[in-house]
Amino acid sequence: MAIICVASLIYLILTWMIKDRYYQLMFSIVPIWALVGVAWNIFSGYSGLLSFGHAAFFGLGAYTVALLMVFFNISPWFGLVASGFVGALSGVLIGWPTFRLRGHYFALAMLAFPLALLYIFDWLGFQEVTLPMKREEPLLYMQFEDQRLYIVVAMAMLISALLINLALAKSRFGMALLAIKQNEAAAMASGINPLPWKFAAIAISGAFTALAGGLYGVVLLIVTPAAVFGMLSSAQALIVTLFGGIGTIAGPVIGALVLIPLGEILHAELGDKLPGIQGVVFGAAIITVVLAAPEGIWPWLLSKFKKASTDELPPLGLNTDSFVRNSVPAPTTGKVLMRVSDVTVRFGGLYALKDVNFDVMEGEILGIIGPNGAGKTTLFNMLNGFVTPVSGQKILIDQDITQFKTYDICRAGIGRTFQIVRPFKQMSVLDNVVIATFFAQSNTDKAYVMAQDAIELVGLGSRLNTVVAGLTTVELRLMELARALAPAPRLLLLDEILAGLGSSETEHVLKVIELIRQTGVTIAIIEHTMHAMVRLADRMIVLDHGQVCAQGLPQEVTNNPLVIEAYLGKRWSARAQH
């Protein structure tokens, strides 16, 4: 925050000394585009939904201020406030149909809005809206004789946007958006409903972009559809941020500081001899950044100066000092925690699960085994809410959660780990886990304590602040386990958590699972590692071709001829007898 104030002051002092009117104008445009970049970043940089249509907000803001002044004689001081609201509202309106889409479809849809507005405003007759000169009361209508005052206004808007950005970045809002960006499925499984966050982000982003557009209109005194709704406007928001550093606070400012003057100077000096040079340079800048420094210039610079941490991490706490030595398993209470009745899941013509019936008893460890393709992960996806059954029910205690969305299922008390780990890669272990506690704990400090406890429980205490991208397989699995565990679920779904682990790592994880069970959490676990399963599971279910072909105690199930036939094989069973 101090940096923002000092840097802004320096900028203001430096630009105050400029005498040439054209350059004064240019240096008031720089913070305007920086503002658009910051606003764009708040939405796209954090959520990962690239918006190619921010020109829509920019243009709407510009036209709001211009038209209010032309038709209603309303001063831009009020007009700007109005444009902020227009921006926020249009953000929500645009977001409402488009948020259902992901990836490419979203980018395309966002592209369409400003282009459509361009044609509409053209048709409406607003090809050139000039702001009337108000010589009698210039200050009231934001028409400064001294161009440098525009710089002050622009900087004021930019600073407020930066401060808000700063506040958001550290908050749940920012972290939720980052989680959604880095792994939306995992975020949903951790109890985050992406939609409200996305709406909030686009409303804030739209409001600030519209403000920038409004000021742009005031500074240039003229608004045309092509200038504000055109591709270059949308692209400029993107380029400035991508060049400077997406997802960072300083990035868009740096990008604007470098690219805008460059573009303007090129345009001014070479514009008549080489028309379009501005676009070429911007295009080249963006290509260079994508190829050489995909994160942006600012992060690239930072990585050159920060030395990579080469500290050797201590080995995982395989010393079991913190583990309870009680080896007698807690008795199961005999109550049904979850009942799955007649569930069928279809993908087109393929029945992934057919008339599946089973109960999960409170306090037990239920093992789910079966050959590959039997439908085990689909079963979990169904339990977790990623897939909806076409028929049947799942009831948690006495709540029918069949139609619940993933985040609601998480909030109802079901946690899950994934067959292929889904971490929030750029975040630390602690941040990954704490995200899952947000829905359960509104006090952020307590949330961090909950997260830390879960991390200690699984044995990752020494890795609290390590960025997840640097973890080993077993550490990743444990991190995901801690994340699923942190909000104190009633049921944990573990999907092949032991796959590919060495024997000492497997021992560690098994101990952790036992420990978790002793805290009262029910566990359903899919596994292929049979020797571990028979030790761990109280009861087992065998899935084959989407149907339950055996249920019961491990001894019964492993001796069941059907199961041996379908999955275990005679040699395993022969060896298992000993």
Added chain:
Amino acid sequence: MILIENILQSLYTGVIVGCIYGLMCVGLALIFSVMRVINFAQGESLMLGMYAAFFCFAHLGMQALFGSYVGPFISALLAGIFVFVFGIVVYEALLKHVTGMRVANTEGEGHYPQLTLTLGLSLIIANGGLLLFGSAPLTMRTPLSSSAWELGPLFGTDMMLFLNQGRTIASIVAIAVAVGVSLFISRSRMGTMMRAAADNPQAATYVGIHVGKSHRLAFALGSAITAVAGGLIATYYPFQPYIGIEFVIIMYTGVLLGGMGSVYGAFLGGVTIGLVQQLSTLVLPHQLQNAAIFVAFLLILLFRPQGLFGKSVDRV
């Protein structure tokens, strides 16, 4: 009577123009289905095709060789070859680094470098075009553009339909090229390899298919196909370096309507958009023609994002 005549006329023009749009969409669909990248520079391929065709016609002697009747169409085809080579160069120099195997299987985030690279490309090519070619609009009109076959009187009334010769022939060429492309994709070895790489890049690698080369072929071919369409459009529509943006939404809407994974669907999608565009002039003022397409675009995205023939839908 007049109303029906107008409708029939619009229907005809819509289908004719739609075939050319269809060809344009096929190029984009090919790139998308194989590389899974939204190519923002596709409009610029169109523009390059127009200029290349003009160049062949006026400066490379096609007009002299083949005359003004056939010349433009030959030029349009040649333009395809120019842009094909251009596409290969662009892929090798730039795109290769952000696409191919490494990106083929990543979720969401892996595709953004591709998106932004093509955006940068689009800016460079469009503005570079302005620099090199100037902003004066050009056309490659032929005498055929202003002659029409008369059909009628129809159905015993005095309705007359005017079938513009230039555009009709252009649409026939478009259909021919589209058929050629679809034969190539379905029958030839390279086409089959491309389809394999599109379907499952990892599996394709395991059986010895070079996924990067398939991407390169798809990009070059897709750009070339759209360029040919551009050359055809140039026979009846004036063009300048920024024309790409006008047609980009038509292309995307057509591909979306047909279904993002389907090349055949894209052609039909293009035809439909042509129809929408022409029929909308019956009820809307001329300038809102394109706005009608946007509305169609949004409606499709909202209600049927998988389009008519599409396979995968990226919905939340």
